[in-house]
Amino acid sequence: MNTLIKIAWRSLWRNRRRTILTASTVVFAMVLALFMRSMQFGSYNQMIQAGVNQVGDLQVHDTGYWANQSIDRAFFYNNELGDSLKSLPFVKSFLPKLETFSLASYGTQTKGVLVTGTDPILETKQTNLAGKIIKGKYLTSDDNGVLIGDKLAEFLKISIGDSLVLIGQGYQGITAYGIFPIKGIFHLPSLEMNSQLIYMSLQNTQEFVYPYREGLLTGISVFLKDPSQLEQAKQQIQTKLGKNYEVISWKTILSDMLQTIEVDNVSGQIMLMILYIIAAFGIFSTVLMMTMEKRKQYAVMVSIGMQRTKLIMVSIVETFIVAIIGVIVGLIIITPILIYLNMNPIPITGDMAQMYLEFNIEPVIPFSLQPGIFIYQTLIILGLSLLSALYPIIYLARFNVLNAFRH
């Protein structure tokens, strides 16, 4: 075996230029593939992270709420529920929420908005909402004020201290009505959120929607310590809480987004496939030429007594070495670049930035360092290279020694 490897290795270096050119094809494909996949997965993760931070890994609602999100499907919080959730080891934190649609009005301007009642302390711990305040102050637990997005403030022409009128749907048919001072103005990465969202303290919202009884919620967002335990967590929580409640995962809540990601993922893979096929052809043509050139040498080897299987081994080893060199050089080139970009994502500006904001994503191009990307691409490239070696294998198994001598 050693001798075979020796022969394969030296044959490659005998024709250095060709070996380098072929390896370069692999390097090129490798660098490009990894760059693109890292970028794609970076943005997928970014989108998912942003989404999950907003909605939670899981959400608990009254049964049937998700199918029909009406305020009448709200439920009352009881301590038992809280204790059940707290007792589960994989739960990192949970945020109670009360959401309803209202009409916000100031002066002659009105807009439909989503009122979100949340516990200010827990909320900022999870999403750092306090850090996104650009004017005014954040909410306290029993605050009567509201936080609105900068775009909404602009539209309503309202500023800190002004009184906002909210009319909306209350629980069990009552009209929710209230006048609230603007406590603070926030800026979130999404245009949609900045123009449609209003935060109030949970207590305040509960008063607004149903003043007759405490503890009304539309849902509880649950955040897990280990996101990979999603399925088990979901099942366990559902079992624990019983059939009065439903537990929905972020995959359902953000299913539209997931499908968009899938579209992009598939199209990316298709483009890569095309690139790989071309690289494979490049490798194939080299391997083909190498085989044809060495016909006489192969004929001599079989004549003096070398089994064809050994010849085939030499050919496979040659192809493999070239592929490995290409892969390694490719990795050496691209990995430091990706590490740098992972820590310093590329910022996006101008019109494209707008488009990102529309879809709720921060306008940067992030890069992922998931090991899966590297492993997967390496395997594909090695596999394709070996596939290109198929022709010489077939030739070596069947070629006629005497004919090879003659030409």
Place this chain on the structure above:
Amino acid sequence: MSIIKAEGIYKTYNETNVPVNALNGVDLKIEQGEFTAIVGPSGSGKTTLLNIIGGLDLPTKGNIFIENTNLNELSSRQLIDFRLRHIGFVFQAYNLIPVLTAKENTEFIMVLQKVPKKEREQKAMELLNAVGIGDKADHRPGQLSGGQQQRVAVARALASQPRYIIADEPTANLDSRSTHELLDMMAEMNKKYNTTFIFSTHDQRVMDKAKRIVTLDDGKITSDETFQR
């Protein structure tokens, strides 16, 4: 007992839709220790006969026995193995593996025979010295002259300890002096180790050194002379 027994050998090629009868009934016996040249004009069939004796081709009709083994009865895998153990080859050109040194080329055949490292290294040097190029052991074929390359080829052929060595026009690419040197060296191997050499050639200088000359014409043996040399 003859080491090679060719009985009623016919060989027909059908490559170009016109059948070519390369051999038309050849009977030949070769004994251990011979130094024999097979001669004849182009198209006489000497290369074909040599290929058959060398196990590189099989006759259309007839039998070829190498020490009682009928080559017709071997599978292609067995044939390759048979050649490895019993037959040595020296070709006209492109004998050696270009990326291996002279020593490694000689060792190569022993690697195939699974000879242990120390033993084969020793044997290789021994043979290279015997053929007179021990000092060029670490050179690659590209760094050797034509004559030197052929010597290495002989060393390699001997390294497998074959029954006989087939040499197809071994001196065709060599100048006069190298031809003489190569032939003298092979004659010495023949004397020293009693190795059988079978050449095909139309070089008079080679024929002058042969101990037996078998002449072929139109696929048949037309003369078979033995000389005292």
Place this chain on the structure above:
Amino acid sequence: MLTSIAWRNLWRNKLRSSVIFASIAIGIIGAVVTDGFMAGMTDQRANSAIANEVSNIQIHNPKYLLNQEIKYTIPDAKEIMKKIETIPEVKGVSLRLKVNAMAASANAGAGINLYGVQPDAERKVSALHNHIIQGTYLANNQKLPAVIGEKLSKKLNIGLGDKIIVTMTDTTGTITSGAFNIVGIYKTSNNNFDESHVFVKRSDLAKLVNYPANTGDEIAILLNNNEITNKVVKQLDKMFAPMVKQKAIIIQSWEQIEPLIKSMIDMMNYFSYLFLLIILAALAFAIINTMLMAVMERTREFGMLMALGMNKRKVFSMILLETVFLSIIGALVGLGISILIVQHYATYGFDLSVVSSGMNYIGYSSNIFFRVNSEFYFTSMILVVIIALISGISPALKALKLQPATAIRESN
């Protein structure tokens, strides 16, 4: 004659030449088909947006664009519309009243854009009436009719025959609300649009918000042909020059109203060319490799040619010619196949229904008609020739380095 020698040299090693043809063909097919697909996608998005959402041109009072207050109506709206209708390329003109409101049903609420339109005129401008999946479009004889999107109907859990309650402020700033009867439900390929756009009769809405008669916030214009949009905008600017100058009205094309769509189109185009370049770069390696081998194989022959008197420049050109021929044939085969594929899918459409929900989320329908993009074909051919020339330089130089005597000696 050099050309014919170069040409015939290609066919000497059929296997090798075929492999290169195949590589280049596949590369071209990859780039061209991908471009047809992406161009088709963006076309569809733009056309759908124009047909269902923005129309070709919109006219507003500039103050309205700034403040979104409905009191900033378009002055002399009816006269303006009459004049616009004289332009032959105009298919339809519609006057709308647009209000930001909250919609509610018995159990849910949502923020919406409420459009008051004149049904007959609106039909000529928006294709929405073709996308009704349940019930009918607005009709003049109906009582307080409303047409909502499927996404909204699901969100509010209301359907045909139910009432939708809308709350908004009127021109004086008073909060007012009204109930409309849902007579129709529509579905476009843009979920976001469906979720937020509700259509009612302008007369009904105007009454509700104390709005003056015969005027509106928005004039929407649909043209016969999307390509002439900018030309007509210029025409309108001239037609209404004094009003435009005084900032009484502002005339905008759909690209200005929805700049994101235009950026998306530009970006897709950019990526198509980028992809093509990448593929060509990969192919360059294969071409260089192959030609180098071809040159190394024929050292004897070049030596002989040079010994016979063929000067270096001719040998160089011959090899370059071979490289170019090799590449062009592969590219032409690839282009031929791609054109067939693109034509097929341009006629029959390409079905992506497996991921239709995700497509709708970003505003695309799941059946994409490819676009035939002659400019791209042309450019890719030119680029192939350029890449071939560049790739051919190295092997051609190598052939030149040979000295005739050495080359001939190699054969012995």
